[in-house]
Amino acid sequence: MPFDLSLYLVTDAALCDAYGLEKTVEAAVRGGVTIVQLRDKHASDEQMIAQAKRLKTVLAGTGVPLIINDRLQVALESQADGLHVGQSDAAVEEARRVLGEQAIIGLSINTLAQLQAAPMALLDYVGIGPVFATVSKQDHAQPIGFGGLALLVKACPLPSVAIGGLKADHAISVQRAGANGLAVISAICGQADPFQAARAFQTAVAS
Numbered sequence: 324m325p326f327d328l329s330l331y332l333v334t335d336a337a338l339c340d341a342y343g344l345e346k347t348v349e350a351a352v353r354g355g356v357t358i359v360q361l362r363d364k365h366a367s368d369e370q371m372i373a374q375a376k377r378l379k380t381v382l383a384g385t386g387v388p389l390i391i392n393d394r395l396q397v398a399l400e401s402q403a404d405g406l407h408v409g410q411s412d413a414a415v416e417e418a419r420r421v422l423g424e425q426a427i428i429g430l431s432i433n434t435l436a437q438l439q440a441a442p443m444a445l446l447d448y449v450g451i452g453p454v455f456a457t458v459s460k461q462d463h464a465q466p467i468g469f470g471g472l473a474l475l476v477k478a479c480p481l482p483s484v485a486i487g488g489l490k491a492d493h494a495i496s497v498q499r500a501g502a503n504g505l506a507v508i509s510a511i512c513g514q515a516d517p518f519q520a521a522r523a524f525q526t527a528v529a530s
């Protein structure tokens with residue numbers, strides 16, 4: 324499936340309480356989100372598979388892919404479009420073997436050493452961050468700022484998306500650093516109007 328990293332929504336069900344996850348994602352996609360990752364650290368695999376299937380229904384016909392965070396079996400059983408793994412998650416080699424050639428597989432990167440150790444031929448994109456400290460990921464690594472982002476993007480042969488504490492106003496700096504897009508949780512999920520929040524990002528990305 325072709326994919327566009329320009330506005331990458333990573334979900335947090337707790338932050339989407341006001342409207343529920345499906346309505347929040349539907350509004351965010353109308354607002355311009357181009358790719359969605361289902362991320363839930365508390366749900367069981369069964370709950371996450373059921374949630375992924377509901378999100379697939381929401382995304383059907385939009386061309387927006389659904390990526391699963393961390394859980395290879397959930398990605399497989401829900402027939403999601405792909406999987407995002409971090410440095411301590413399922414190995415990329417295993418994910419590619421299980422999910423096949425067509426799956427979109429992304430890996431988190433925080434340092435040059437991690438980038439150089441990544442099996443690039445098996446990956447579709449990398450997530451680079453955190454750019455800034457964030458409360459959305461308690462165990463996040465050392466923030467790298469836009470300078471660190473630019474260094475890692477320059478060394479990266481794959482499409483990349485910046486993550487961590489990003490707001491719509493940061494779109495220009497992310498683009499100047501060379502990344503293909505921004506990934507956000509709280510600046511869309513945690514907002515009173517997720518459609519307008521996504522629209523603000525889309526406007527900033529397009530300008």
Ligand SMILES: Cc1ncc(COP(=O)(O)OP(=O)(O)O)c(N)n1
Pocket residue numbers: 331333360362392393407408409410411412429430431432449450451452460484486506
């Ligand atoms: C697009 C994107 N980039 C980075 C991450 C972080 O993944 P990871 O390091 O595995 O941390 P958790 O999200 O699992 O807490 C991501 N999820 N998405």
Ligand SMILES: Cc1nc(C(=O)O)sc1CCOP(=O)(O)O
Pocket residue numbers: 333431432450451452453454456457458459460463464486487488489506507508509510
């Ligand atoms: C899920 C995640 N991964 C990160 C990384 O650096 O790998 S930062 C992060 C949280 C991003 O949430 P927010 O947009 O609310 O700051």
Ligand SMILES: [Mg+2]
Pocket residue numbers: 392393407408409410412
């Ligand atoms: Mg992870």
